[in-house]
Amino acid sequence: MPDTEEEIRQYNGLTKTEASLPREAYLDARLHEKDLERVWYRNWIYVGRADELEGPKSFRVFDLGTQQVLILRDEEGELQAFHNTCRHRGSLLVEETSGCLRGSMIVCPYHRWAYDLKGELQRVSSRSPQADFNKSDYSLYPVGIQDWNGFVFIHLAPEEASPLDESFGESSRLGNWPLSDLQLVHTDQTILECNWKIFWENFNECLHCPNIHPELSRLVPLYKQSFMEVHDDPDWEEHQGSKNKLFKSGLTEGAVTWSADGSTCAEPFPDLSQEEIENGHNYCETLPSAFIVGHVDYVRVVRVLPLAPERTEIQSQWLFSPEATKKEGFDPYPTIEFGKKVIEQDGRASELNQKGLRSISHQAGVLLPEEYAVHAFHNWLKSHFD
Ligand code: FES
Ligand SMILES: [Fe+2]
Numbered sequence: 001m002p003d004t005e006e007e008i009r010q011y012n013g014l015t016k017t018e019a020s021l022p023r024e025a026y027l028d029a030r031l032h033e034k035d036l037e038r039v040w041y042r043n044w045i046y047v048g049r050a051d052e053l054e055g056p057k058s059f060r061v062f063d064l065g066t067q068q069v070l071i072l073r074d075e076e077g078e079l080q081a082f083h084n085t086c087r088h089r090g091s092l093l094v095e096e097t098s099g100c101l102r103g104s105m106i107v108c109p110y111h112r113w114a115y116d117l118k119g120e121l122q123r124v125s126s127r128s129p130q131a132d133f134n135k136s137d138y139s140l141y142p143v144g145i146q147d148w149n150g151f152v153f154i155h156l157a158p159e160e161a162s163p164l165d166e167s168f169g170e171s172s173r174l175g176n177w178p179l180s181d182l183q184l185v186h187t188d189q190t191i192l193e194c195n196w197k198i199f200w201e202n203f204n205e206c207l208h209c210p211n212i213h214p215e216l217s218r219l220v221p222l223y224k225q226s227f228m229e230v231h232d233d234p235d236w237e238e239h240q241g242s243k244n245k246l247f248k249s250g251l252t253e254g255a256v257t258w259s260a261d262g263s264t265c266a267e268p269f270p271d272l273s274q275e276e277i278e279n280g281h282n283y284c285e286t287l288p289s290a291f292i293v294g295h296v297d298y299v300r301v302v303r304v305l306p307l308a309p310e311r312t313e314i315q316s317q318w319l320f321s322p323e324a325t326k327k328e329g330f331d332p333y334p335t336i337e338f339g340k341k342v343i344e345q346d347g348r349a350s351e352l353n354q355k356g357l358r359s360i361s362h363q364a365g366v367l368l369p370e371e372y373a374v375h376a377f378h379n380w381l382k383s384h385f386d
Contacts, residue, residue: 012231013369015345020365021378023357026195032309034207035196038384039288041156045165046290046303049073049184049317050150053079057117060098062154063307067074069143070094074117074244081143081154087121088138089114106140115140149179151292151301167286174284174294176271182299182319186336189315192347194354196288196306197381199314202350203291204373206232216342219262220280221245221252226370234369252281257295258342259335264297266324266332272296287380297324298332300339310354316343 026032047062059072061084068084070093084093105114105122105300114123119140124133144158148165155161165173192199202208209216209223217223222230230236230249239247255262258281268277272294282294292301303315318336335336358364367375 001034009230011234011236012372013234014133014367014372014375015369016374018367018371018378020201020367020374021197021381022364023359023362026198026354026357027309029309032195032306037307039381040065040306042384043288044144044146044153044155044161044164044286045288046286046301047152047154048303049182049319050079050147050152051184053152055100057101057104058099059094059101060275061094061096063305064154064156067156068092069156070106070140071143071145071152071154072101072106072117078102079145079152080117080118080119081145082140083143083156085141086110086113087140088124090372093140107382110119111139146245146344150182151179151290153286168284169287171285172282172294174282174292174299176273176276177269177299178271178321179296179299181196181322183322183325184317185320185325185332186318187315188241188317188340188343190343190347191307191314192312192314192350193310194312195309195378196304196312196349198289198350198357199304199312199346200377201374202346202353204377205371207368208349212345213342215260215338216258216345219251219255219258222247222249228370228373232370232372250278256280257297257335258293260337260338265335266320266327266330267329268296269294269321298335312350314343314347 010351013259017099034170045064050331053060053071053073056073056077057073059070062069069081070084071079071081074080086093086108088108088111091108093106093108097107105116107114111125112123116122119142121135121138127314142158144155144161146153146164153164203305206223206228207226209226225233225246227233230247233239233247236361245252251262257264277296284292284294288304290303292299299319301317301319305313307313316339318332320332324330
């Protein structure tokens with residue numbers, strides 16, 4: 001029956017039950033290390049906005065799991081990234097977390113080997129190195145680095161990295177937003193007592209929305225139904241022509257953006273399509289480290305970093321057009337507060353989930369139809385362990 005096939009193809013929900021991950025996946029230190037090695041050290045990871053590193057010689061040290069990465073701008077202003085480790089006997093190279101290099105070399109604090117800002121070894125400590133010692137064999141260990149529309153990503157295994165663009169999967173690339181030009185207005189950081197996968201699982205379903213996000217569910221009528229998209233509704237075909245907002249994507253009547261009252265605090269971006277405007281939120285995801293949301297008047301990027309099996313850092317950043325920030329009376333803080341509240345609600349739910357997982361009676365959970373994206377996340381995860 002073509003109609004049925006069509007319906008099955010277009011309905012997002014899971015049609016049979018699927019198990020969630022075993023509880024050890026969220027608690028066990030050894031499995032956490034495996035996540036780091038297989039997932040975090042082998043994917044593009046969002047670090048921050050390009051303008052957070054201003055001008056030649058500025059640097060920052062970025063912690064990713066047990067690894068430290070030195071990110072800097074060379075004398076031409078190009079971004080460079082290296083493992084923060086000296087090629088001599090492996091000392092830490094840079095001890096400060098950020099700043100501006102004083103000279104034109106990175107000098108190891110142990111025996112003072114010196115590297116230029118492209119990572120090439122220029123000076124060693126011995127006056128008479130052996131005849132077979134070749135400086136060009138001891139450049140700093142490279143880390144992949146890329147500026148994607150003002151968002152800086154690193155990759156610890158650049159030789160085996162897929163193109164960064166592929167890490168966005170099927171999500172929107174927010175091509176109609178002036179991403180490169182945006183200005184960072186606010187950064188917020190919080191530490192959650194949960195495994196990093198719990199945060200992503202919560203991100204990937206809206207079953208929790210009516211209960212955990214009452215304000216957001218008033219703003220996004222579909223969320224009130226526990227749906228993320230129109231096709232999460234098993235009766236989506238029947239509801240296709242409905243004028244009822246509960247079955248349509250987009251924001252409630254009169255609202256145009258994510259804020260407490262649904263109103264903007266800056267001019268809408270000029271090149272958005274009608275559909276993008278009507279959606280009110282457009283998601284761009286890059287697992288495992290970030291999602292970016294394009295709203296009509298601002299962009300929000302949320303970065304996820306694993307700190308320990310039961311600790312995760314969440315950083316949210318709000319970006320606006322430079323023109324908006326210069327306008328008299330520009331006040332983004334009510335909008336920022338709204339986003340912070342949603343993230344706090346998700347954080348609390350994630351911590352609750354983590355605590356419950358400690359029960360020795362719990363082996364693994366089960367997924368309902370609306371949790372199809374959690375299942376897809378689990379499959380993505382498992383693909384790293386094949
Ligand atoms: S370990 Fe860096 S110079 Fe010796
Ligand atoms: Fe949520």
